Every structure is written in structure tokens, then in C-alpha cells.
Amino acid sequence: MSEPNDRIVQPLIRRLKSTAEPSGGVIRALSDLPFTLKSFEAGQDILRDGERSVHCAAVVEGWLCRFKLLPGGGRQIIAFHIAGDMPDLQSLHLGVMDHSLAAVTPCTVALIPHEALRERTARMPDLAAILWRETMIDAALFRGWVTAMGRRSAYGRTAHLFCELHLRQRAVGLAESRLSPMPLRQTDLADAMGLTPVHITRTLGALRKAGLITLQNRALTIHDWDGLSEAAEFDPSYLHLGNAAG
Amino acid sequence: MSEPNDRIVQPLIRRLKSTAEPSGGVIRALSDLPFTLKSFEAGQDILRDGERSVHCAAVVEGWLCRFKLLPGGGRQIIAFHIAGDMPDLQSLHLGVMDHSLAAVTPCTVALIPHEALRERTARMPDLAAILWRETMIDAALFRGWVTAMGRRSAYGRTAHLFCELHLRQRAVGLAESRLSPMPLRQTDLADAMGLTPVHITRTLGALRKAGLITLQNRALTIHDWDGLSEAAEFDPSYLHLGNAAG
DNA sequence: CGTTTTGTTGAAGTTCCTCAAAGCTTGTGG
DNA sequence: CCACAAGCTTTGAGGAACTTCAACAAAACG
Secondary structure, three states: OOOOOHHHHHHHHHHHHHHOOOOHHHHHHHHOOOOEEEEEOOOOEEEOOOOEOOEEEEEEEOOEEEEEEOOOOOEEEEEEEOOOOOOOHHHHOOOEOOOEEEEOOOEEEEEEEHHHHHHHHHHOHHHHHHHHHHHHHHHHHHHHHHHHHHHOOHHHHHHHHHHHHHHHHHHOOOOOOOEEEOOOOHHHHHHHHOOOHHHHHHHHHHHHHOOOEEEEOOEEEEOOHHHHHHHHOOOHHHHOOOOOOO | OOOOOHHHHHHHHHHHHHHOOOOHHHHHHHHOOOOEEEEEOOOOEEEOOOOEOOEEEEEEEOOEEEEEEOOOOOEEEEEEEOOOOOOOHHHHOOOEOOOEEEEOOOEEEEEEEHHHHHHHHHHOHHHHHHHHHHHHHHHHHHHHHHHHHHHOOHHHHHHHHHHHHHHHHHHOOOOOOOEEEOOOOHHHHHHHHOOOHHHHHHHHHHHHHOOOEEEEOOEEEEOOHHHHHHHHOOOHHHHOOOOOOO
């Protein structure tokens, strides 16, 4: 169990264990998957809208985001991804990318050939089911974001994002109970929340003044989890984590 | 090929053919799926947030929507569904609903037991792949909605919704070239777009004045498709249709 | 240590919301 | 077929939330 690959595969396995109960066979199949490692610098594009991909990425380290660019120049970030996530798993069944994938921080990903995934999932329905489920959770997060964008104020929406990112990191052991990494620029937050950077500044100020959080040194400190989730009207069930305790 | 079941299964098969190329075996497997028919009145809840489902619905006739309710009383519609769609296919791998499903118009759905779907998809990787793909397209629509909510004005956002619903209906033969059913109340539109009904009235007025559309008698007439998709900054590729012509 | 990027603040403008009233449809019972 | 009720849509006026522009402050980087 501690081959050289371990450092690479462990985050993915932790992630799957946080939302489901992968059997020994599934874990073995995952560990045996071929991959090539690749690193990216902060800001670098990994996969662009319109491209066809021949592998799926599993995040080993760092943060990634997915986004869409509008003709008018707008950018909408639709998801953030951390170690253990597979940000473009959908490309296994959707030939063409309908959005882009980029590095938020310096990051390392394992690229797993579609061919290998297709072959294994065809032979192992259990493996297919757990990866399918993973893509469904991805979709569940989008539903949460649609709701946040449509029916929450800047204040509640931002609180909601922090709740989500904190719990997701906790679930895979990347955050402490009230402190989590948050290496996002205010322009990233703005593009994720459908706001302007200026308004993000003001909103973060309001959240700080309310005694809920502070955001500094690329880390989020949560001073009042209950207050934060109340402000966010946060219900963690959409994350589909086994144990969604704060 | 024209058994009594045909009326029920045809919409689903048309839908799958509009986005992929199901083999004869897959089509046969779909036609052999057990189901029970159920009808609902407009406004009726079909499946509620938090419930566990033991079947998946395939829409035979009518319109459905999925939505989330907020503690504060807000409602966010996250998707509309028409004949051929499987609005809760995700429940196959996500035990608990993270949103609700309701009838927008009087409608009929075929309820297919999870058990049957699980057994067939485990035996037929092709079937699994095509249904998996279907759930990925569902997710792609959510990405489109996140982007619309975050980075488009009320005007562009509403135009975008009409583009999407028109193309989706055309793809399965439910709309003519410039005319499609649109049985939505302004409160439905408002809850879908994250706006108020009052502002929907004004936005529809603006779209009408611009000569792009008219919405009456529960039908949408598109007077200027190019103008509408320009206003929407619409790019149909996210629908992942085989042929995305307007 | 200067340069570039990122974050903060203020003032003015726009978009969308709220409240409130009136007009229009749709459906129902007489 | 009409009368009435209920629900849906429209319109106006005033207000709140968020944006834009612009200047400045503070980090981060080489």
C-alpha cells in the first residue's frame, strides 16, 4: 500500500471515501490506473473551451477552477477544485469541452487516459458507478451555485461559497476545524460570484465586521460557523458528503 | 416496433438520438425497461428535496421543473424539462434528492425502477455510457445557467433561456422553426432567472420592443433568431446536440 | 528598492426590487 | 352565456443593491 504512486492516488481515494464506500476492488483498480503527472503555474490554462480531451485530470495538489468566457469579455467561474477532485471527468462522455479549466495556484495533476477509464469502467460496473456518482456530485454543486447566484445577495452568496469550500476541504483533510486554505484573489471571487472585485471588497468587509470570518494570507478563518451558515442559508446536503458536520 | 409501449418510449429515444447514437441493442434495452405511468396536475410536486427515490422518471408529455427552496422563502428553478428528458436520472447514484421536482403543466411520466436501470447498466456498458452522458448534459445545462445568472443582465439572461428552450424543443421535434410551446407563468420565469415577476414583465416588454420575440398564448414566437442569440450571447455547444442549428 | 499586482475607498450611476394599484385572463357557477 | 372570483400581467414611483470610474494604499515580486 505504499508504492511510489501512493502520493498521487491517495487524494483521489480520500475524496471518494468521503462521499461513498469504494470496495477494495475499486480502490485497487484506481491505484492501477495509468497516468502521467503534469504541473501548471498559477493562471495557466489547462484545457480550453471547445477542445477535445483524451484524458481526465485528477488533482494531486493545488487549486484549479473551471470557467466560461463570454463574447463580451466576461468570465464566469463555475467551480473550484482541490486535491482529490477530477475536474474534467465529464469529458469522458462529453467529447467537446463547453468551458475551460485553469490553474488557480501552482498545481499538479495526474492525467489518466480516457481509454484506460473506458476500458475499466466497462469491465467494472462498481468502478463506473462510483465515478458516475462523482460526476453527479459535481452536477449537484452546480445546482447549488445556480441557487446561490439567483436567490442570494452578495453577502449570503459569498458566505455560501466559504461554507462550501471549507466543508469540501475538511472532508478530505485539507482544512482544520475553523481554518482553511483560500488562495483566491478577489477577482477570482468576483468572477465566481457574478460580482465586481470592488463589491467583493465591500462584502468581505461586511462579513468581517459581522464577526463571521477573516480572509488573510490566503487562508480563511471562520470565527462563527453558525453565523456564517445562517447568513448563507447553508444546507450541506447538496455536497453529498458521508458526514457533513461543520 | 409499434407496440403499445411505443408512445411512451418514443420521446426518450428521440431525445437520446438527438445527442448521441444509441445502438440497436441500447434502444431495445430501453424499450424493454419496465415502467409505470403516472400523471400529475400543473403545480403538483412529484419528488421533494430530501426524499429518497426508487425510480427515475422519463417525461412522456408536459413540462416539469426542478427547483430549490430557501429557508427565507425564495424559490430557484434550476431546470425545465420536456418530453424525452429524465429529470431525476441523477437519483440513480445520488440517494437523497437535493432539490424538488414538480409539474409545470399537466404531465405524464414513466417511472422506471432504479433496480431495473442498475441491473441493465451493469450488464450493458453501452447503455450505462449513454445514460451517463445524458446526466453529463444535464450538468452542462447547469453550467450554462450559472454563467447566465452570474454574467448576463436580465435582458440577456431571458433571451438565453428562450434560445435554450427553443433549441431543446426543436431537437426532439416539439417546436417549429420560429415557434415553440412556452407554457410558463411569469413567476416561473422569474424564479428561473433569479428575478422578480415585475421585472420579467418589463424584460419581456423590452424583448418585444426590440422585435426579437413575442410570448402569448403559452407559445414563444421568435421574430429574429440572430438578434435573440446575439442579445443572449448564445453559444449552443453547451447543449451537446448532434445538430445545433437554429 | 522600485515595479507590478492586488486590495481599499468614495462618489455617482444603473439595474433591479418593493410596494401598490389597476387591467386583463381564465375558470366557475348560475 | 353572463357574472363574478381568482389568478396573472402590467404600470408607476421610490428605494436598495450592485456597478463604474478613479484615485490611492498596501502587498508581492524580482
